[in-house]
Amino acid sequence: MNKLKGVLPVLLLGNLLCMMDVSIMTIVLPEIQSAFGESLTELSWALNVYTITFATLIIPFGRLAERFGQNKFVFGGLLVFGTGSLLTGMAPNLAWMLVARAVQSVGAAAIIPTSMVIGLDLSSMANRNRVVAALAGIQGLAVALGPTIGGIVAQYWGWRWVFFINVPLVIIDLLVFGFVLPLRHEKTVHVKIDWLGALLSMIMLFSFSLGLIKGNDWGWHTGTILGLFILATGSFLLFLLWERHTANPMVDLALFHSRNFSGSGLALVLCNFFLGGLAVLLPTFLTRVHGTSELKAALLMTPYSVTVMLTVILTSLIIKRINNKLILTVGFLLMGVSYYLLSTVPLGSNYRHLIVADILLGLGYGLVAATANILVVADFHGSRLTSSQSVANVLRQVGMVLAIAVFTTLLTSNVSQAKQNTMTDARVRINRLSNLSTGQRQRLTKKLQHKLQPTSTTVSATNSTVKPTVVTVSTATRLQKTDQAYQTALQKLAVTQQISPALLPQTVKQKIHHTVSQVVNQKITQKIHQLNQELANLVQSVHHTLKHQLNHAFLNVFTALSWLPFAAISIIPIFKFRHTT
Template sequence: MKKLNTVLPVLLLSNLLCMMDVSIMTIVLPELQTAFKISLDDLSWALNIYTILFATLIIPLGRLAARWGRNRFVLMGLVCFALGSWLTGAADNLTWLLIGRAIQSVGAASIIPTSMVIGLELSDGQNRNKVVALLAGTQGLAVALGPTIGGVVAQYWSWRWVFWLNVPLILIDVVAFALVLPLRNEKRYPNKIDWLGAVLSMVTLFSLSLALVKGNSWGWQSRAIIGTLILACLALAGFIWRELQATSPMIDPSLFRSRNFNGAGLALVLANFFLGSLAALVPTWLTKVHGENELTAALQITPYSLTVMVAVIIGSLLVGKISPKWLVGSGFALIVVSFGFLSRLPLANHYTMLYIGEVLLGAGFGMVAATANVLAVADFHGTKLTDSQSVANVFRQVGMVLAIAIFMTVLTNNLQQARMNTLRYGHQVVNQLDISASTKRTVKSKLTTKLSAKATTNVNQQVSFSGVKVTPAKRQQLVNQAVADQLALLAKKQGIPVSQVPPTVRKTVRTQVAAKVNLALNQKIAKMNRMLARGINQLHHHLMQQLNRAFQRTFAFGLPLALLAIGTVVIFKVKQA
């Protein structure tokens, strides 16, 4: 037990950093979108590549760790994670950002499941559930804390330090790890690795995520999307067949004979799905719709992070004392209520509903995650205990992948609809303005360029117009025409040709007419610009309302899914864990 108390802090720090990077960049997505000038769809792959590779590599890397030595393998994973963090922070385009995130995910997949096994091996039967709850709870807390910490770092330094900050912390952890855990002559476990199963699972996750992310831009009925979905289904069928046939399957099929494991797996997928929705959507809503900076947005998410931490601790203590059906059902019920509040977030800059929704979602997630993490390993011992924990990690990442892909897709579709609604409204407003037809055409053209769904995928595409302007040449042309008309009228009255009007009279007429024309022109321009300003203000307010409704509708999309999630309670055994 003394050895466990020494090792646990080292394992907790590595788990905290790895899982925090699942969500930490959600707060800096708006800044990255501006810096790299890319769409929200494309940028979502910076989140997806981490979770997809993480989910796919967890089990095969866990097997490799058993063969090569778990302590040594975790140490290599820490170095890999530090390298990926440095490259991500140094990226100057999306390609290098994705490469850095991919390397990070390989390191994280080397650390998370193996560190859990190390902790379990050092524990006894009495404190095993506590170790599982502590490590898994830290992972959930890390995902919740990610946006808050990322916002603080980005505000005072830059988005690059959101990733660079990992490097010194990892170096500290590496030194501590080498001091408390042996790297030589550690026990190894010869086993085989189902690489075909790993490849098939990667193809399944990648193709499914690709279809979900690109469905709107490519078209849901396009050959590319249909083909990608077919590939995902075929890969999934092939993966299931392979696991049933393989002598050393990537996932032991016998795990699914346990009702508790099945219920825990489904609960983990759903809980992390709802957790990921808030982590992905709220930072963008705060920064883009409400114009908050990263620090303020991070502080607005803090109640959610703190609630997750408290709820995981309380939930872990209640497991074994209260029926898992009650704990999981109550947790999902809280999530249902939270989505009810989040789907009614007001445009006004007061966040009472946001705080209530965050606290309820954090409490619900904590109760579900704490219960599911313990029940996922409750019926197993030996190698099955290791496998069950690895698969539970996969379930968590699948939930995050689905959250980012699905909610980002729904949000993108809702944002496009919001801009189209504003564009139609804008044309109506412009038609009612008392301005020239040419000015109306110019304003409409600029609105179409700004708000067209094909033109941009930015969240808060600003509606602005510099106003009506008359060039000096045009102004002089108008003055010359007015002077000519006035001279012609004067010459007609005097019965002489225009050419015989005296120069002094010509000069006087030009001075007087120019003053009158410029005054009238300035008054007309000022009036038109005031009308345009009022119209643009109306458009901007309408756009903000539409964008806010887009986020409301996205959260409303999750409401019935959360309601259905309560049904997972029927899977668990009635007997307490």
């Protein structure tokens, strides 16, 4: 136990950094979007490449660690993760970033499952729950803390330091590592790796995620999207068939004979899906729709991060005293209420409503995740204990991958519709401006079309504002209109006096010209002022409509999925009535 006290902080720091980078990008996505000029849909792959690679390599890396030495494997994983973090921070474009993020995830996959095995090997049966709760809890906390820490770092040092900051922390962990965990003369076990199973799972995750994310762009009924879903289904079925008959399966399907394991697996997928949805949408919602800074957005997300941390700790302490089904039920109910509140966040600057929803989601996630993390390993010992923890890690990532894909897909569709609604409303308002010529209406409509980009899924209510068009009348036009009015006035006066306009006295002509010039210029000035005021009101109205529409585009995602946390309660009967140790 004394040795565990020295090792655990090193393992916790490694787990914290790896899992934090699952969600830390969400807060800086808007800033990276501006830097790289990419859409939110394309940038979502910077999140997906991390989670998909991570989920696919966790189990085979767990086996490789047994072959080459678990301590050396975690040490090497930290080196790779630190290198990937440095490369990600240096990224000049999206392609570079995707490769760098993949390098990061390779290191994370080497660290996460093996850290849990090292911790469990050094712990006794009496304190196993605490070790599992600590390592699994730090993972959930890291996902929750990612946006908050990322926002603070980005605000003061820029988005690149969100990744650079990992490097000194990794170096510290590596320096301490050699003192608490031996790297020489480790016990190793010769095991075979199920590379075919790993390949099939990667094909399944990648094709399913790509199909969900690109469904709107490519069309849900196109051959490409249908082919991706068929490929995902086929690879999944082949994966199950292969795993049942291979001697060294990537996933021991016998694990699912345990009701606690099956129920916990589903619970982990679902709770990470619900947490991931908030982590993906909220930063962009706050910075691009409500116009807050990254720092303020991070602070608004802090309540749920703190709540997750406290709830995970408390749940791990009381889990033996309270019926597990009750804890899970309350957790899913709280997440359901949170999603309902998130679907009704007002457009104003009062964020109390949002903070309450944050806290409820943190409470719900903490209750479900902490309970599931403990129950997922409750029925196993030896090699199956290792396998159960590895599969649990995969399922957590599956939840995050699904969240990124599903929430991004729904948001993309909603944003496109929001922009189209705004453009339709703008056209109606432009046609009501009777003082504009047809050409001016067309030019104004084209300008709005270019600024709003209704077919684009780029989210921004703050950068899509059209500057009011200022209408002016040239001096030549004023003189022309004055002369026309002057000639008309002369004709009327000449007709009245029944003489030729040329015979009118010069002093009379000068007086008429002066009076007509004043009247004409006054009318022109009034008309211009009225028209410019109408245009300013139009632009203000378009901006308000866009912000209102984008606000609902985000909230409607939570509305569409608010039923799911309540439906998740249906998995509760899968668990044993009560787990005791």
